[in-house]
Amino acid sequence: MIYLSNLLNxxxxxxxxxxxxxVEDILVSHTDQAMPPIDxxxxxKNNSDVRLIKGELIATLWPTIAxxxxxxxxxxxxxxxxxxxxxxxxxxxxxxxxxxxxxxRVNDVVIARKNQQFLVTGVDVGIRxxxxxxxxxxxxxxxxxxxxxxLTSQIIAWEDVAxxxxxxxxxxxxxxxRLVQMEPVDIAxxxxxxxxxxxxxxxxxxxDEILADTLEQSSFxxxxxxxxxMDPERAADVLEEMDPDEAADxxxxxxxxxxxxxxSLMEDEDEIEIRQLLAYxxxxxxxxxxxxxxxVPGDFNVExxxxxxxxxxxxxxxxxxxxxxxxxxDEKLEGVVSLRDLVTAPLDKSLQDWADDDVVHVxxxxxxxxxAYLVAKYDLMAIPVIDPESHKMLGIVTVDDALDxxxxxxxxxxxxxxxxx
Amino acid sequence: xxxxxxxxxxxxLSKFLFLLSILGPGLITxxxxxxxxxxxxxxxxxxxxxxxxxxxxxxITIGEVVILEMAARMGAVTGKGTADLIRERFGxxxxxxxxxxxxxxxxxxxxxxxxxxxxxxxxxxxxxYISVPIAAxxxxxxxxxxxxxxxERVLLVLCLASLSYVVAVFTVKPDWAAIxxxxxxxxxxxxxxxxxxxxxxxxxxxxxxxxxxxxASVADRGVDMKEYRYTRLDVSFGSAWGNxxxxxxxxxxxxxxxxxxxxxNDAKDAALALQPLAGEASSILFSxxxxxxxxxxxxxxxxxxxxxxxxxxxxxxxxxxxxxxxPVFYGMLIAIMAISSLVVLIPNAxxxxxxxxxxxxxxxxxxxxxxxxxxxxxxxxxxxxxTNSKLTNILAIGITLLILVVTIAxxxxxxxxxxx
Numbered sequence: 001m002i003y004l005s006n007l008l009n010x011x012x013x014x015x016x017x018x019x020x021x022x023v024e025d026i027l028v029s030h031t032d033q034a035m036p037p038i039d040x041x042x043x044x045k046n047n048s049d050v051r052l053i054k055g056e057l058i059a060t061l062w063p064t065i066a067x068x069x070x071x072x073x074x075x076x077x078x079x080x081x082x083x084x085x086x087x088x089x090x091x092x093x094x095x096x097x098x099x100x101x102x103x104x105r106v107n108d109v110v111i112a113r114k115n116q117q118f119l120v121t122g123v124d125v126g127i128r129x130x131x132x133x134x135x136x137x138x139x140x141x142x143x144x145x146x147x148x149x150x151l152t153s154q155i156i157a158w159e160d161v162a163x164x165x166x167x168x169x170x171x172x173x174x175x176x177x178r179l180v181q182m183e184p185v186d187i188a189x190x191x192x193x194x195x196x197x198x199x200x201x202x203x204x205x206x207x208d209e210i211l212a213d214t215l216e217q218s219s220f221x222x223x224x225x226x227x228x229x230m231d232p233e234r235a236a237d238v239l240e241e242m243d244p245d246e247a248a249d250x251x252x253x254x255x256x257x258x259x260x261x262x263x264s265l266m267e268d269e270d271e272i273e274i275r276q277l278l279a280y281x282x283x284x285x286x287x288x289x290x291x292x293x294x295x296v297p298g299d300f301n302v303e304x305x306x307x308x309x310x311x312x313x314x315x316x317x318x319x320x321x322x323x324x325x326x327x328x329x330d331e332k333l334e335g336v337v338s339l340r341d342l343v344t345a346p347l348d349k350s351l352q353d354w355a356d357d358d359v360v361h362v363x364x365x366x367x368x369x370x371x372a373y374l375v376a377k378y379d380l381m382a383i384p385v386i387d388p389e390s391h392k393m394l395g396i397v398t399v400d401d402a403l404d405x406x407x408x409x410x411x412x413x414x415x416x417x418x419x420x421x
Numbered sequence: 422x423x424x425x426x427x428x429x430x431x432x433x434l435s436k437f438l439f440l441l442s443i444l445g446p447g448l449i450t451x452x453x454x455x456x457x458x459x460x461x462x463x464x465x466x467x468x469x470x471x472x473x474x475x476x477x478x479x480x481i482t483i484g485e486v487v488i489l490e491m492a493a494r495m496g497a498v499t500g501k502g503t504a505d506l507i508r509e510r511f512g513x514x515x516x517x518x519x520x521x522x523x524x525x526x527x528x529x530x531x532x533x534x535x536x537x538x539x540x541x542x543x544x545x546x547x548x549x550y551i552s553v554p555i556a557a558x559x560x561x562x563x564x565x566x567x568x569x570x571x572x573e574r575v576l577l578v579l580c581l582a583s584l585s586y587v588v589a590v591f592t593v594k595p596d597w598a599a600i601x602x603x604x605x606x607x608x609x610x611x612x613x614x615x616x617x618x619x620x621x622x623x624x625x626x627x628x629x630x631x632x633x634x635x636x637a638s639v640a641d642r643g644v645d646m647k648e649y650r651y652t653r654l655d656v657s658f659g660s661a662w663g664n665x666x667x668x669x670x671x672x673x674x675x676x677x678x679x680x681x682x683x684x685x686n687d688a689k690d691a692a693l694a695l696q697p698l699a700g701e702a703s704s705i706l707f708s709x710x711x712x713x714x715x716x717x718x719x720x721x722x723x724x725x726x727x728x729x730x731x732x733x734x735x736x737x738x739x740x741x742x743x744x745x746x747x748p749v750f751y752g753m754l755i756a757i758m759a760i761s762s763l764v765v766l767i768p769n770a771x772x773x774x775x776x777x778x779x780x781x782x783x784x785x786x787x788x789x790x791x792x793x794x795x796x797x798x799x800x801x802x803x804x805x806x807x808t809n810s811k812l813t814n815i816l817a818i819g820i821t822l823l824i825l826v827v828t829i830a831x832x833x834x835x836x837x838x839x840x841x
Contacts, residue, residue: 105735133513195500
């Protein structure tokens with residue numbers, strides 16, 4: 001293995017043993033590949049003269065850097081502007097380890113030889129890389145040998161690395177494609193650790209749905225920074241994609257002018273839903289409920305219900321489907337059936353058989369704690385919210401939202417990084 | 422459905438709330454000027470040298486505003502911490518040097534905070550072997566549980582005790598003419614003690630941790646350049662305010678203790694300065710102020726050190742991580758707490774000397790960081806169009822040189838005395 005730190009500032013020799021210059025930086029351009037080849041070396045001569053030498057002219061990199069041609073036959077590399085400078089842009093910078101789902105700092109870049117090419121294979125993020133940079137590699141090896149412990153390198157493969165620098169749109173796209181493969185909650189955790197400029201830049205390229213999922217998991221600071229950076233139309237589109245209860249939470253924390261603007265830009269249906277949610281106090285069942293749930297009329301049989309769930313647009317949008325609610329006239333709740341019971345029941349069975357006047361439910365102003373208590377007591381995945389006057393079913397509180405009070409899943413959102421934040 | 426459901430606030434109120442939300446880091450940072458070693462340093466400076474050192478406070482107020490403004494601006498422009506920028510710009514070796522200096526300075530300062538706790542307790546005959554371990558365990562718990570919001574408020578209230586020096590100025594009737602003289606004609610004594618005290622006054626006002634902490638919290642708040650003027654206001658106002666109080670501590674002790682020839686060797690002596698104001702209650706007032714200031718600093722200092730270290734080396738960090746995920750982070754945080762409290766427990770450790778020498782050390786280590794910060798704040802690549810103004814550079818370089826000269830003078834003091 002060859003390390004970038006071992007190459008920097010080293011002399012470069014031509015085929016006849018003349019010194020051509022010193023390595024100032026190394027450039028790669030196909031950063032989307034699993035092992036991008038070295039495209040050029042930036043050479044420095046006498047501290048002022050810089051030139052780019054084509055990577056294919058490299059004969060050896062280690063232990064000495066030698067070129068395969070005479071210095072008079074050197075052909076310069078023509079940059080196209082999308083090259084990644086390994087020293088300037090990768091070494092010592094933070095990157096996302098998409099496999100380990102964390103933000104790490106690059107202590108070194110690993111280069112390997114394959115056939116006649118030199119390829120970037122990964123980055124070293126471990127303590128060993130740090131010691132090597134400090135010139136303590138030999139000392140560390142000696143200590144490891146004396147005290148009989150293992151020095152392990154922590155190397156992340158290049159394909160699991162997303163560079164977070166955002167000054168080049170092409171490379172940013174590569175990073176985004178790699179980031180999107182992670183779970184929204186992991187992306188959100190990483191964005192929380194990043195500076196606001198970078199997280200903004202990274203998120204801009206995501207499509208609405210992924211952006212919405214990530215925002216749901218992000219801290220308020222990140223949510224705000226990202227919303228502020230988007231034009232209002234886009235922000236409204238993203239809010240539409242979010243769970244209404246999450247969108248309402250976010251809007252409630254924005255200043256009035258801004259949230260009014262965003263609400264009015266949203267589609268009427270979503271806007272009305274969110275306005276209703278905003279009317280309830282934050283710690284009430286109404287404040288934490290979602291208005292998306294799966295329902296069918298009571299005169300359906302099992303087969304019709306299943307077909308409905310498969311085909312209707314509304315059902316498709318429902319991300320949390322554990323129960324099917326049976327609604328009568330005026331959207332009154334008449335019964336509920338779990339998906340398990342539905343799937344295992346004979347197809348011609350009428351849903352009316354499940355009708356039950358006594359479904360466990362809460363009212364929109366029921367306190368969050370009471371809601372959580374009922375959910376836990378009856379082992380529910382979700383509890384319906386019913387308007388006390390009209391008896392209309394307004395929405396459901398899902399178990400994760402209900403238990404947030406007792407065991408906040410999004411607890412990291414509430415912990416300041418520093419005192420005084 | 423078009424009517425506004427959310428209650429809307431009057432415009433001036435939202436503006437005011439916005440201002441409050443931005444004000445803060447600067448004020449906290451500057452209040453921390455008057456932490457336990459701060460109070461000790463100004464008391465000793467006033468009791469030993471009268472008004473002689475008051476000009477230093479004036480000079481470093483300007484220095485502090487300039488330097489903290491740079492840090493805040495870097496935070497706003499880059500969104501990154503000081504440790505981040507140093508590592509990304511200067512590489513592993515320089516950043517390791519900077520980290521080493523930061524850890525030494527902050528360990529010493531944390532030791533000084535626990536010394537403050539010990540001194541506050543001993544005023545009431547509470548042994549340091551009781552007060553310090555309790556403080557260390559409780560504060561570690563509070564920091565790990567991130568329960569600052571309330572705790573910090575309580576501690577800030579305790580810190581208000583240092584306001585009593587402002588009131589005391591009017592009861593002790595200081596010699597204003599002599600103070601004016603001391604400002605117009607700055608004096609330096611070429612003695613080791615004087616130079617140590619002078620460096621301590623500088624080191625307790627402009628601290629490495631304040632630079633790191635301020636930049637990180639400005640970056641964390643996501644202050645952008647549009648809102649930056651509020652942050653600048655916060656920083657300038659906070660620094661000025663912190664130093665006004667420092668000056669008052671010095672003036673009060675000079676007018677009471679120096680005039681009567683009382684030397685300050687421990688908290689009991691220092692508390693005497695408040696006697697004309699509070700009489701018998703002076704030691705209560707003094708120890709409450711000392712305790713609040715120490716604990717406030719303990720709640721911030723080890724954590725910000727740990728963050729900076731983990732940032733520079735890319736270790737996982739944050740109180741939302743599990744211990745297993747971030748062993749370096751938690752290990753270091755607890756180690757700083759443990760080591761610094763244990764140092765205070767060394768039998769007969771002289772508390773006041775420890776507090777002052779820790780600040781002298783702070784000042785001596787500062788120039789390296791100042792040079793790095795100056796380079797960063799002048800880099801077009803990092804700061805874009807927000808690089809330092811000429812005036813900022815002149816003032817910041819001036820302060821750096823002053824510290825260097827005094828430090829060098831301290832080491833060559835015996836030699837210099839032979840020449841002059």
